[in-house]
Amino acid sequence: MNTPTYISRHCLLIALLLALFVLPDPGLLSAAEATPAERTADLEAYLNNAARSANTAVNVAGPGHNAWMMTSSALVLFMTLPGLALFYGGLVRRKNVLSVVAQCMGLACIVPIIWWAIGYSLCFAKGNAFLGGLDHVFLRGVDITPNGDYSTWVSHNIWAMYQLMFAIITPALIVGAIAERMKFAAVMLFCVLWLFVVYFPAAHMIWGAGGWMNGIWNADAPIKSIDFAGGIVVHMTSGWSALVLCILLGKRLGHGKEPMPPHSMVLCAIGTGMLWVGWYGFNAGSAVAADGIAANAFVATTLSAAAGGATWASMEYWLRGKPSILGLCSGAVAGLATITPASGFVTANSAILIGLLAGASTFLACSKLKQWLRYDDSLDTFGVHAVGGTLGTLMAGFCADAKINPNLSTNLGAYLGKTLWLEQVKAALIVLVWSVVATVVIFYLVRAVLGTNRVDPETERAGLDLAEHGEEGYNE
Amino acid sequence: MNTPTYISRHCLLIALLLALFVLPDPGLLSAAEATPAERTADLEAYLNNAARSANTAVNVAGPGHNAWMMTSSALVLFMTLPGLALFYGGLVRRKNVLSVVAQCMGLACIVPIIWWAIGYSLCFAKGNAFLGGLDHVFLRGVDITPNGDYSTWVSHNIWAMYQLMFAIITPALIVGAIAERMKFAAVMLFCVLWLFVVYFPAAHMIWGAGGWMNGIWNADAPIKSIDFAGGIVVHMTSGWSALVLCILLGKRLGHGKEPMPPHSMVLCAIGTGMLWVGWYGFNAGSAVAADGIAANAFVATTLSAAAGGATWASMEYWLRGKPSILGLCSGAVAGLATITPASGFVTANSAILIGLLAGASTFLACSKLKQWLRYDDSLDTFGVHAVGGTLGTLMAGFCADAKINPNLSTNLGAYLGKTLWLEQVKAALIVLVWSVVATVVIFYLVRAVLGTNRVDPETERAGLDLAEHGEEGYNE
């Protein structure tokens, strides 16, 4: 067994014979075997979430980190199902509630298959600066050994599952903008193409090792952007695409004339609670370890959510005398979306500030900008996620702090507190433009395939649930 | 303190006096005290979820593993409450929603008391090949020290709580088959007896150390079956019993004549989301550690659920032009139930295959077989859980892979990839027959005690909620 061999080698000079009784033959000890010090250091590395030595005896994942990442993966799935399904489902009219649920569930069933087949590989296999390679198709080589590019103490396949949950919720966010009028088949087809054209490249460029805009880990990245848990990758891509899609698709019949109140603010509020709870998996989980960075992200997430909700409701109280439940819900979600890119990088004080700005800006976007521009973003995917995600991306550039996240010093020392925000603007603009253009192209492509992206007017009047799914949300 | 004593013992030959100042008296070091190497090895054992040395200084559970198992226990309870209560509750008619919820909650309140008193002991105390002994009645001796028979790094009492959650949800699954017509008292009495006659023996035989069919851990098991998280123990026992019970009980009044649509597909979909999320505790938790096997189970669970949901919905789309929400929900649950026995044994590719077969076979069972045989399994406990559980048990036999779970090599090397499926068939048949026979007996026993198992026709017309519980599901 591994004994403190080199010490004993000195002792051998004096007590060779005796030593032979109790020590393993030093000649049998290859140079590659871990010394006791190395072994202890490896164990310390587990606690510190640091890299282990090359000779490590523990080439597995660490239980604490794996436990947290499995929990986080479950939490992020919980955000979509039932979280987002309820948040969105409650906001549509009764006759369309199932269509929204079906879109969320449909994505939860289709995306994992794509992810297994090729999606994960295109995002996180080694490839070029813009897209991953094909090393990991069908999750080949994605096993329980940690993939050092993304974590030191979390199983590679847990990492793949964790990221899958992001690939499910991101297109599901788009659903909010086109609710109550887009065909189920068109939504599915659009989202699948969109994943390939927008999401996979964006995830690879910003989070992939060697990614073109991965400022944290890629020393050679031409654009040095940071995005802790998906301000650009998740909220900007989905939010800006949602805006374009809802404009191309046109307004709901009767929009602006007939009242279209939420059919159940209760469901919407339940969904909000679930989103908030699940978001801890989203943000604190993005540390890919149960370490100090996760702890900091947990704090920032909590404070920004609260500040966002409080701000939106306060503005309503101030402007209209009535704080609304939808205001509290929207503000909290805005606070969560906005802190996302910054969560593992900023202090508690910054988080409060970001939450405050999040609440105020999304409130204005949803209640003023939308009225003024007259697009019909049914459930405000743009107003909350694009506005929040974009703001948060910028704020991350201003507030990122190496005291909170030491990794910021590795490649970004020269930018931190200086021009990091400019890098953020660059990355945000590129992704924004790409999302917009891609959405236009995919929209027309889907229309060419399916004939139309919209349900016919009669179906829209009667509700999508019956015509598209043969079911009703509520019965006697 | 524990210093590297045996090295110093050599040094003592030369520098005895000096050494005495700084080293503990070697005479005081008993042979049983752990050496530094052993101590390091014990710490490594925690990370590797391996057995610690006999002399270990850490005789407690490991925080990462305990954390995961507490989380998993909470997740499995979450599956029943509110998960299954919603999944089932949404599918019945409005007037019966509370009766279903009451049955789930009633079990959640009664089973823990039975489990504490004797249930755990009958399942997991040392006993004979068919039933556990009485060593652990009233949870005697079930404390925070790991029970090496079931885990090396998880507290014995956490293991007992984790398994309790399985003993709650299993009878609760049966509720689906007899919903809308069975008396509350009869359901409770039936389930309690059923636990003693069916569940406790099945759990002991398949999972108990020394169990008659515990192929993984019992080298002497006459039947070498494997069941990772409960395909036989949970889904087959409950599913086949459910079929018999609903036939014995008879159809609902108006079945086949009156429409009996789900009163809230929204509740059903929420429940499905919760079941899926909670199922990670069920399957990945069954590794009884946050280790690589848990990670593999997590992957298989995700992919099978998605493939199941996608398959069912695709078949509907193909046969009827409309993918339904209930189809997505049923398929996902079927995928989850079917992968359960296989989850910690199979590759990602196998999981996709199993999910596909799960979706297709349960779809046919629920929409063709049921119509053809004309039994009234109200919410398809048989069609989903028995069919899925049986299929999964068989598929586990075919697909189990020692690369995914090294424990398969310990006692099953000779069967793996060869006749393991035959062992699965044997175990499945035995449990199936036992469940069927026991259900018949218990049914008549309960009827003898209570006079009748069914509510009277007037109550059934008016709904069970009012007559049985004095409450209504919804009020103004």
Place this chain on the structure above:
Amino acid sequence: MNTPTYISRHCLLIALLLALFVLPDPGLLSAAEATPAERTADLEAYLNNAARSANTAVNVAGPGHNAWMMTSSALVLFMTLPGLALFYGGLVRRKNVLSVVAQCMGLACIVPIIWWAIGYSLCFAKGNAFLGGLDHVFLRGVDITPNGDYSTWVSHNIWAMYQLMFAIITPALIVGAIAERMKFAAVMLFCVLWLFVVYFPAAHMIWGAGGWMNGIWNADAPIKSIDFAGGIVVHMTSGWSALVLCILLGKRLGHGKEPMPPHSMVLCAIGTGMLWVGWYGFNAGSAVAADGIAANAFVATTLSAAAGGATWASMEYWLRGKPSILGLCSGAVAGLATITPASGFVTANSAILIGLLAGASTFLACSKLKQWLRYDDSLDTFGVHAVGGTLGTLMAGFCADAKINPNLSTNLGAYLGKTLWLEQVKAALIVLVWSVVATVVIFYLVRAVLGTNRVDPETERAGLDLAEHGEEGYNE
């Protein structure tokens, strides 16, 4: 690197030259550097949740413990949002459902800001025996390094977030008593003042290092009370304040004359399930580690919840022939609230006993005492939480067992099994009186500021949702 230096120092006497090649210069090794034995001991301390050595190389939190505490924090938030919001929201009339949700969400948005600014500091910064100091205002100094006063292996800021979740749910519990009639602004203002006057001092006195009644950790505490997870701090403060508040506020219009049935027992039951699941974070999380004490608390929580639910429903069955869903829900919540102060101190057998007493006493309080005293505690905050919390506090005094929680031996050896219950009575009485008096004062203060604490009768008739929030719970 850290080699076993002191051993080699002896060897240096003999083999100095050789040693110089492979060992670090001993002159460079300060006395403060950890020895190998210390390093191993530190790693063992992580597993044992024990204090590390002063020279530790791992001054960070431990992943397993941090993972569990992040999970627990999320679970406790989940209890409020959506758990409590649903549990309470389902019990009010349809026209008031959103007002209850708004009060829960409003607190979830405001309390974190107060906590960040000053609340945490007043509770847990070093201060006097009655209130914490200002060292941690704006979470200053609350970073990822564990704060040894409260945990050895959990990040200080995770601890702060965990405790925040308690500060959110405690005032939210009060909401139940005054539902359907108190102004939103009045609820918010009342709760904010109440936190400062009642909650922060109570938390500091009982849980704060150096707290006046912190029997576990403060050797000099004049009152040696124990409160594992908040029987006094959470349930008694909120429950007794709720009673006074609902009396001062007056009854709902039509109380005792018009029927006021729950508008959705389904929502109430969903909420109950979420509360139960989340309560594992509340109780097992209060070990502030994923250790054996957490495991014991997990067991006690499960058994008491089940016994509480079973008892309440059995009493209904016995007295009225019908076990109700609300009975099952109320009993389970009562079991959970009552075990809270005792959860990490008592055996499984004691937990069953406590759950039984909990179910029986809260059943009587809600169905007899309330009728008799004729106060209008809308959703029985007093009947469940004050009665349960008070009972549990007392029972903790009787049943606390050092085998379950060794910390009880540190300062309480002389009281355990003897007069500990008297200390509990003292602490309970002081907090009870303080809560009552403070509530009266704050009530009139709020009324002075806002003119009135109640909505006007017309609003009360029409429902608070529309008038106070401009929204309706359900629409077409």
Place this chain on the structure above:
Amino acid sequence: MKKIEAIIKPFKLEQVKDALQEIGIKGMTTTEVKGFGRQKGHTEIYRGSEYTVDFVPKTKIELVVGDEQIEAAVDAIVKAAKTGKIGDGKVFVSHVEEAIRIRTDERGDQAV
């Protein structure tokens, strides 16, 4: 033309509808209502509080028919809705002066 209003037990709706269809009735309108009458309601208990609910769920069917169909329609309803137990409901007949089909502007007997 006459208008028939029938208050029936909800689970009888399908049968009544079928009976009316058989005698050639082409249209009707139904409403969920709550009835108060000889049939007793029920009691609900929530924690301590008991509520007596006097109103029982019923379904109201309204149909306008030509004078010649009135007897047949009433008979069909009465026969199909009868259980013989208390609470079976009532049928009321009243006079209608005019009927218009919105789609076609047809009036009178053609409209129903």
Place this chain on the structure above:
Amino acid sequence: MKKIEAIIKPFKLEQVKDALQEIGIKGMTTTEVKGFGRQKGHTEIYRGSEYTVDFVPKTKIELVVGDEQIEAAVDAIVKAAKTGKIGDGKVFVSHVEEAIRIRTDERGDQAV
């Protein structure tokens, strides 16, 4: 026989029912309706959008009574339902030609 249709404020239902029971009325049927009238509705705001809801929840009571009870019934309703505030509602009376009790086939005044 006459039919009385009364549109009242929902929270007055219990009182109206009691008043009618006192004068010996044995049955009635109620429906949840939405009324439009002088009483103003309310405004709901969801994010940016304001919706004016013109329709106010009301309860409709229908009862068929013998001619001799008509005045007493109308008076009872009006008295019990009155709050004096706008939106108290209306009572309409019309003629009914026939009534049948489904359970017994009784007709006319015996049926109500």
Place this chain on the structure above:
Amino acid sequence: MKKIEAIIKPFKLEQVKDALQEIGIKGMTTTEVKGFGRQKGHTEIYRGSEYTVDFVPKTKIELVVGDEQIEAAVDAIVKAAKTGKIGDGKVFVSHVEEAIRIRTDERGDQAV
């Protein structure tokens, strides 16, 4: 006075209400109803089971108007509710003997 009962498609309610307001109608009462008629229902499938739902959601409008307004009101309704597709609904007119405004005890034409 006359009572107009109109069964219309639910999404036409706003337009009908506006049309009636334009000709000076001050009040009306609406009910959610389910209609059976020439317009076909739909089929729902839950797992294996297919359910045919024959009843279609409709809105019923009731208003009592003075005799002189009756033609204008009927015309307004018919015009506003028409889509020309099957299922547009019906308008029925009948006689009302008395109307009382609960708030003021006003009777007859003043009450509506």
